[in-house]
Every structure is written in C-alpha cells, then in structure tokens.
Amino acid sequence: MVIESAHEFETQDLLLNVGPQHPSTHGVFRMVMQVDGEVVRDIIPYIGYLHRGAEKLCETMDYRQGIGFMDRTEYLAAMNAELSYVMAVEALAELEVPDRAQWIRMILVELNRLSSHLMFMGAFGIDVGVFGTPFIYAWREREAIIDLFEEISGDRMMYAYLRPGGLAWDVPTNFVARCRETLTAVRQGIADFDGLLTKNEIFVARTQGIGFISAADAIDFGMSGPSIRASGVPLDVRREEPYLKYNDVKWDVITHTDGDVYARYLCRLGEMRESVKIVEQCLDRLEPGAIMPEKMPRMLRTPPGEVYIRTEAPRGEFGVYLVSKGGNRPYRLKVRSACLSNLQALKHMSVGQYVADAIIVLGSIDIVLSEVDR
C-alpha cells in the first residue's frame, strides 16, 4: 500500500477546547485551539460568559447607584474603575474636586494598582508552572492592602467609596501611618518576587521570547497598559493626559523593548516600584481639608452632554463614555475595557507557539473577564 503525501507524516489538526471553567483561563473564558501536535495553529476565543449588562443596568440607576456596578466591572482594581466613572460624572456636572480628595484618590488608586499587579504575579506564576509559592506570596501582600481598604471603605473588594465630587467619607485618622506600614509590607513583597522569579533560570526559559508582539502590531490591536509598554510604546494615560495630581509627583513610565511575556512581567514589576514611589510622595503631601465640594446637591443631576474620560487602570486604558440628556441618570454608558482590546492580540501572539506557552501568553496579558464581558 502506498500513501501519497507531501509530508512524511500528515496528521489531522486537533481541536482542543480550553475553558470556560478552567484555572488557566482566569475566569470564564473559552478558547478553542487548533493544535498540530503540540503547536497552536489557530485560536478561536469565545467571550460573553460573564456578560451581565452592567452598562445597560447603569442607565436605570442614578449616578450614586451606578458606582456599585462599576466596582463589579473591574473587580481586581475596583478603585480605578470607580475613578473613571466618577471623573466622567464630574466632568459632566462640572464639579470641582477638593485637593485632599484628589490626593486620597491617587493613593487609593495606586494601592489598588499594586494589589492588582500582585494578583497578576501570583496567577502568572501558576500559569508558568511555579505552582503555589508566588501565588501565596502575592496573597500575603495583597491582604495587607485589602485590609487597609477595609479600614477605609468598609469592604474588601467592592469599595463604593469614591463619589462624584470627592469621597463618600473621610479616611480614618491613622490613615497615613497605616499606609506606610502597608507600603513596607509591599516593598518586601516586591523584593520577594524579584528574588523568586526575575533571575530564576527556569522562569526565564519559560517566558523569554514567548508571545512576541511588535510595537506596530500592538498599536494596531489597540492594546494599552503594561502589555503595550512591554513592546516599547511609552503609552501611559497618566503621562499623556494627566488627571488627579500625576503631574505633581515624580515617577517614570516603565517600558521594555522585547515585547515578549518576560518583558510584560518586568514591566509590571517595575510599575509596582513606581506605584510605591507615587504613594509615598502623595502621603508626604496629604493635608487636611475638605473632601467634598461645598454645596453638593442631595441628588446629583447633570446637564445634557457627552464626555469620554480615560484613566490608566492596571490593565490599561479604562475609559468611560457617558451621555446625559439631563436628569439624574446616564442616558448611555459605555465602558472601554482595556482587557477586551488586549485579548484580541491573543491569537496573534500565540499562533506558532506550544500549547503550554499559549496559556502563559493568556496569563501575561492579565485579563479580568468581568471587564471583558461587562
């Protein structure tokens, strides 16, 4: 019998289903991989498992009620999501936020960035195969930050603490001392991660040169956040369109040129150090004062108009597009999710890699599925 074939062995491609409920997909994300042996030929992603209609729900809520839904949009960095929303409402209602409220917001947002990046470090460690150790280390420092948030806002994940105009209530009196304590713990945690992973030959072998994306491609995909900065594009909304007080503190935009998974890891590690620096400067400059503008109406109403506000969330540009036709609730709310755009590049980055590496690539863009689906 003669088998006529161009190749020595011609095998059929296999369709491999990953998810939606699988630890490596970071939530309920499903992808169907077309694999040729161990090599990924194609990826078909399926999203929408966590779609809750949060944008539509917000249209039926007044501006204060909507904050709770923004928390749930981006649950690992709820302060950042809240910030975009309240800033959009403030821009529409033309509210002037007092200085103290702005400094406190900045501290909270940067601490939330730290906790989110710590979560990335832990989950990414598991993806790479360093099972357990970094995950538990990350939990430890994240717990310190979350405990601090609990003392301030009362809740551990869904803070509902920022309000259009300022803050819901003032921080506790020992806030600065507790923040410094937390930063000491976080600095130790960053040093631990650095020692554990950065120079570890196994980790480097697993991540270097994997999931490359060039700067031009990253821009084409509309990526943002650490994922694009790792490709050498110094895009950071905090620097491009400074909001809060980012112009008044000294910090650097961390970029790497390699554009691979390892660069994305280093980028986040560097960003954590920058966040610590920012929080320290904010704590030095925090002064007593008002936290809400005088004469806040009991029920906030906005004039007709539309506004797009973007802020730099841990995963990239978190934008809120808000249309008002007057009244106390939005006419239309659209959330521009950084994760959704970053996720589009998954196929581009993983095709031609091994199956195990595709999982690392997915982990390296650090998706939160509730933000992707909303």
Add this chain to the structure above:
Amino acid sequence: MRGIAKSMLTTLSVFLRPPVTRDYPNVHKPLPERDRAFPLLLWDQDIDEPFCTGCHACERACPVECMTVLMKDNPNHTSVGGNSKRRKIIDKFWIDYARCMRCNICVEVCNFDAIAMNNTWSGHETSVHDRKDLVMDLQQLTSQSHRGGIKEWVPVLGQANES
C-alpha cells in the same frame, strides 16, 4: 543555577518569617469599625422600638431592590397614650441578603439613622442551606441591635476629619 539558588534563598527567608495566617473558624480577625457586612435595623433602647418609621427611603434608593418595607400607625404614639414620638412605625421589613450588594446607600439615605451595616462577624457568617432563609424579616433584622450586640458606625457623608 545562580538564579535558582537565589529563588531558594528567598523561599528560605520567607520560611523563617512568622506566619501571617489565622486558624480561621477558631480565631477571628478583629474587624474594623467601618466593616460592611449586611444591613440591619437599629433598636431604640430608650423607647423599646425600632428607629425605623418605614419611610421607604432606603427601599427607593436600593440599586438592587432587595428591600420590602411596610409601615403602620404606631400603637405606642403619645396621641394614643404611649411614650413614642414616632407617629408611624415599621410594620414589616424584609431584606433579601442574597440580593444585597452591600453598597451602603441605604445607610446614607436614611433620615433617622435607623439602618446600619453590620460590622460584626455575625453579619459575615450567614451561610444557610436554603436561599429562602436569606430573606430576613423584621425580627431577625432588629434582634442583634435589640440585644445590644452591635456598636454601629453610621458614616457622616462628605465631612472631613477634624485635625
């Protein structure tokens, strides 16, 4: 190999640090004053009735519509020989804890400081076998405050710290 040795050294140094975990069901973490578990109704110990007058403010402000409020004439009002100044009082009150998203808005809109978020562990450990058991009625909502088992924290909105 040096990198791996350094990793091992990090693990060893962490191993020598004191533990950060607690033996949870036996040891509880002390909760901060502002901790938000689920909302409950407060009890006016002086007159021995709930503060709540059933004004529906929280019911209307709740984003997830987890509350049901019914009011009645206060049988203890001064006009009928009682010692209470509340003309109306809460008759029936249900909060569906399974729906509540703990956003604190009901506490903020209450004009009588009659509702507060539970800041004790009993508010967190509410697991039940049947989802229907999470719908709390008036008796369940007021009992903890009636017993004096809560030191509530009602936020003062928008007010800055004195310094």
